[in-house]
Each structure stands twice: as structure tokens, then as C-alpha cells.
Amino acid sequence: MASLLLPPTATSSTLKHNNQILKLKPNNNAHATCNVFLSNSNHYRFNSAKCHALFDDVAKGLLESSSVGVDQFQRVTEGLSDMQRWVFLVFGGLTWIYLTARPGVLVGAIDAYLLAPLQLGLDNLSGRRNLKRSDFVVGDKLGEGSFGVVYSGVLLPKNVDVDVLQKRGRAKTTQLDAKSKDKVILKKVKVGIQGAEEFGDYEEWFNYRLSRAAPETCADFLGTFVADQTNSQFTKGGKWLVWKFEGDRTLADYMKDRNFPSNLESVMFGRVLQGVDSSKRNALIIKQIMRQIITSLRKIHDTGIVHRDVKPANLVVTKRGQIKLIDFGAATDLRIGKNYVPNRTLLDPDYCPPELYVLPEETPSPPPEPIAAFLSPLNSPDLFDMYSAGIVLLQMAIPSLRSPAALKNFNLELKTCGYDMKKWRDYTRLRPDLQILDSESSRGWDLATKLVSERGSLRRGRLSAAAALRHPYFLLGGDQAAAVLSKLNLNRK
Numbered sequence: 368m369a370s371l372l373l374p375p376t377a378t379s380s381t382l383k384h385n386n387q388i389l390k391l392k393p394n395n396n397a398h399a400t401c402n403v404f405l406s407n408s409n410h411y412r413f414n415s416a417k418c419h420a421l422f423d424d425v426a427k428g429l430l431e432s433s434s435v436g437v438d439q440f441q442r443v444t445e446g447l448s449d450m451q452r453w454v455f456l457v458f459g460g461l462t463w464i465y466l467t468a469r470p471g472v473l474v475g476a477i478d479a480y481l482l483a484p485l486q487l488g489l490d491n492l493s494g495r496r497n498l499k500r501s502d503f504v505v506g507d508k509l510g511e512g513s514f515g516v517v518y519s520g521v522l523l524p525k526n527v528d529v530d531v532l533q534k535r536g537r538a539k540t541t542q543l544d545a546k547s548k549d550k551v552i553l554k555k556v557k558v559g560i561q562g563a564e565e566f567g568d569y570e571e572w573f574n575y576r577l578s579r580a581a582p583e584t585c586a587d588f589l590g591t592f593v594a595d596q597t598n599s600q601f602t603k604g605g606k607w608l609v610w611k612f613e614g615d616r617t618l619a620d621y622m623k624d625r626n627f628p629s630n631l632e633s634v635m636f637g638r639v640l641q642g643v644d645s646s647k648r649n650a651l652i653i654k655q656i657m658r659q660i661i662t663s664l665r666k667i668h669d670t671g672i673v674h675r676d677v678k679p680a681n682l683v684v685t686k687r688g689q690i691k692l693i694d695f696g697a698a699t700d701l702r703i704g705k706n707y708v709p710n711r712t713l714l715d716p717d718y719c720p721p722e723l724y725v726l727p728e729e730t731p732s733p734p735p736e737p738i739a740a741f742l743s744p745l746n747s748p749d750l751f752d753m754y755s756a757g758i759v760l761l762q763m764a765i766p767s768l769r770s771p772a773a774l775k776n777f778n779l780e781l782k783t784c785g786y787d788m789k790k791w792r793d794y795t796r797l798r799p800d801l802q803i804l805d806s807e808s809s810r811g812w813d814l815a816t817k818l819v820s821e822r823g824s825l826r827r828g829r830l831s832a833a834a835a836l837r838h839p840y841f842l843l844g845g846d847q848a849a850a851v852l853s854k855l856n857l858n859r860k
């Protein structure tokens with residue numbers, strides 16, 4: 368039987384048993400009797416034998432209620448000296464802290480080796496992944512990266528075959544009168560280009576991973592198919608990735624317009640801001656966009672993923688005013704070290720932080736995947752994206768930084784100033800209009816200086832997504848209130 372040792376010198380012991388706080392107190396006459404005070408203020412006196420039995424009961428109860436783990440721990444630690452037991456405890460504790468610390472190597476491993484295969488099985492059963500080329504009609508080309516070409520397209524209804532449509536001369540998206548829910552985006556991975564196949568595999572992997580972990584942050588991923596080589600529309604075979612069409616324009620498209628940010632007002636806030644001073648409106652629109660970007664980054668960073676290509680062209684604006692991340696070809700998952708070293712051509716130098724790689728430069732380059740995963744909790748890899756988010760904030764708030772040429776000049780100046788925005792402000796010849804950032808006690812400016820900066824060490828330096836959301840810039844949530852109001856109005860109509 369388990370027994371609780373109360374040394375003869377002990378004056379009292381407090382224990383919790385059956386939801387009662389028991390205070391056991393030996394009497395002055397040593398072991399002859401003891402007093403038991405219950406938390407319901409009852410008080411009992413026991414003789415020595417009863418007292419001993421009571422201690423035994425309490426000890427047994429404690430051991431039983433403290434889960435099987437205690438039992439196992441006892442078995443494991445049986446035969447160990449006190450010193451060895453302490454070493455065992457400290458080592459176990461540190462391992463646990465390491466595995467569960469951000470970005471969460473343990474949960475990452477569970478996701479990669481358990482949940483991913485499970486999702487694959489379920490998707491196969493439900494037919495979600497059984498896409499084939501004849502399910503789609505491919506439309507206009509929307510973009511071309513180093514490893515893929517992106518097209519608009521339409522997902523055909525189940526009973527319609529693209530070959531039949533082609534024979535009838537109706538195999539163009541414009542001829543299909545597609546409902547918006549059937550519109551898709553297709554990315555064809557280039558064939559015969561070194562690294563392209565790997566890029567396609569990574570992008571597929573990250574999209575499935577995010578559809579499990581943070582689906583609201585990115586475009587809805589429908590799956591992939593491999594085209595045969597015979598069909599003219601899908602020349603040369605190769606892998607295709609398919610997403611739901613999320614919106615006509617990216618943030619970059621909106622920013623090219625002279626009316627930015629007013630051109631986003633109705634999609635983000637409906638008519639809620641009518642009557643508000645125009646500079647305040649602009650500031651609120653920009654704040655809402657930044658809030659959404661950083662909230663999404665916090666979510667993906669919590670899953671251990673760093674996007675590494677955050678820029679206006681990779682942020683799609685949905686018709687409900689949501690900002691969604693696309694293009695995960697350069698992303699990395701630090702919990703399992705996936706795609707740790709991206710192809711450098713995938714990184715956009717205009718939005719890249721000075722440290723370039725996600726781990727600090729001191730890390731021997733390039734560490735193999737498991738080592739990258741092992742090191743990741745010790746670093747702050749997410750800060751890579753926060754720099755890019757800071758550049759997006761600057762471009763939105765300062766009109767003269769929006770063109771690619773101006774951004775390049777800005778980056779040259781910033782480099783000369785050692786990535787110190789305060790120095791840049793005195794140094795620049797770009798005559799920036801800082802009105803939006805300087806409004807509301809310069810909170811926007813302060814946030815920008817804490818994002819567009821050197822990475823720093825041990826979280827002293829650039830702000831993480833979670834810390835940025837706690838910055839005073841976001842505390843006065845006028846933008847959030849307006850967004851909620853506008854949604855309420857929409858729902859009422």
C-alpha cells in the first residue's frame with residue numbers, strides 16, 4: 368500500500384483529498400493523536416492508529432488521482448539514485464519544453480506523419496483528390512513564375528466532359544457562363560526545368576498543410592492532377608495545382624490604381640465610413656489591411672510555416688474584403704525543416720529582410736532538414752515575413768514608394784542607413800509623404816520602424832506577428848469596428 372511519510376518532527380501537512388483540503392496536524396504528544404481540519408471547517412481528532420490509516424488513505428488517493436503517468440514514472444525511476452532521478456526529471460522537462468515551444472516540433476511531426484496521411488486517405492475516400500484534367504476548362508494566363516504558369520479556369524459540372532465540349536466548340540471559359548463558385552485558378556508546373564518538379568511538390572505540400580492548420584488564411588486548395596501528354600490544352604503533361612478562384616485582383620493590382628486605398632473602401636467597409644474625413648478613411652483602410660495580413664501571418668507562424676514571399680502581388684482580395692495569402696512555393700515549415708533552403712530566384716529582393724535565410728547567418732549554411740527543424744525553436748524564423756509585411760505597410764502608406772523603381776531606391780537608401788528607419792527618415796531624398804503613418808500619435812510610423820529593421824536577437828528587435836498585433840497602432844480598433852458593422856449591414860440586406 369502506498370504510504371505518505373510524515374516525519375515525526377513535522378508540524379502539519381496540507382493535502383487535497385476528495386475535493387477537501389485536509390490539514391493534518393500531529394498533536395504535541397507526538398503520535399498518540401492527530402487533528403484533522405477539513406476545508407468545510409469540520410475538525411476531527413483521531414488516535415494514533417486511525418491517524419496513520421488516514422495518512423495512508425490520503426497518500427493512496429493522491430497517487431491514484433494523479434494519473435497513470437505517476438505510476439509509470441515510478442516504475443521508470445525505480446532503482447535510480449536521487450541524483451539520477453533529478454537528471455531524468457530535468458532532461459524530461461527540457462525535452463518537453465523544446466518539443467512544445469514555438470514553432471512546435473512535436474505537433475509538426477504529428478501533423479506531418481499522422482494527420483497528413485490521414486487527410487490523404489480521407490480525401491481519396493471522398494473523391495476530393497481525384498481531380499483529372501477533363502474536369503477543367505483552362506482560360507487566360509494570369510501570371511508566370513520561374514517554375515509555374517498560372518491560368519484562370521472553370522471546374523466543369525460532374526456530368527460534363529471537356530472533350531465533348533471541345534467537339535461542340537464550347538471549350539473556352541468565356542463560352543461557359545461559369546458561376547463564380549466554379550471558377551478556379553490552375554498552376555501548371557513547368558516541365559523540364561531544374562527544380563520545378565520539387566517546387567510543385569512543395570507548393571502542394573504547403574497548401575494541404577495549411578488547409579488543415581489555417582484554412583482561412585489562404586486560397587482554398589482543391590488539389591492536383593497530372594495531365595497526360597496527348598491533350599493540346601495540357602501540353603507536355605506535368606503536374607497542375609488547382610485553387611478556388613478567390614478574387615479578381617491582388618493588393619498589388621489595387622495599389623497600382625491612383626485611388627488606392629479609397630478603391631478598397633467599399634469592398635472592406637461598405638458604406639460605413641461615409642461622412643468620415645478622407646485622410647482618416649485612408650488610414651482605417653490601410654490599418655484593416657495590415658491587421659488582416661498580420662493576423663494571417665500569426666496563424667501560419669503558429670503552425671511553424673514561414674511564407675517568405677509576402678508582398679502585395681501575393682495577397683488576393685476577395686469580394687468580401689478578405690485578404691488571402693497565395694503562392695507558397697518559397698515557404699518553409701520549420702517544424703520538420705521542409706524547404707528550408709528555397710531556390711533564391713523565388714525570393715523577391717524588394718521584400719526580403721537583410722538576413723535572407725530564415726535562420727540567422729551564423730547557422731552553418733545550409734543545414735539539412737532535420738537540423739533546421741531541430742534549430743528552429745531556438746530562432747525566430749517568423750521574423751522574415753514580418754519585415755516583408757513592414758515594407759507592405761510603408762508602400763501602402765507612402766504613395767511615392769509604390770512603384771517598383773521607387774521601392775528599389777528606398778531599399779538602397781535603407782541599406783545605406785543600416786536598416787534603421789529613423790536614420791532613413793533624415794537621410795532620404797525620396798520626399799516621402801508620411802502623413803498617414805504620423806497620424807494617431809505616429810503609431811503607424813512606430814510600428815513600421817519595428818518591422819522594417821534588423822532582425823535582432825532573442826526577440827529584441829523586429830516584432831513578431833503576435834507582438835505586432837499588440838502594438839498601440841492596432842489597439843484602437845476603429846477599422847475593426849467598421850469592418851464588423853459593414854458585415855452586419857451586408858447580412859441584413
Ligand SMILES: Nc1ncnc2c1ncn2[C@@H]1O[C@H](COP(=O)(O)OP(=O)(O)OP(=O)(O)O)[C@@H](O)[C@H]1O
Binds near residue numbers: 516587610614680
Ligand atoms: N486563388 C486565387 N484566386 C484568384 N487569383 C489568383 C489565385 N491564385 C493566384 N491568382 C492570380 O494568379 C497570379 C499568379 O499566381 P502566383 O503568384 O501563385 O503564381 P506564380 O507562378 O508565383 O506567379 P508570379 O511569379 O507572377 O507571382 C496572382 O498574382 C493572382 O493574380
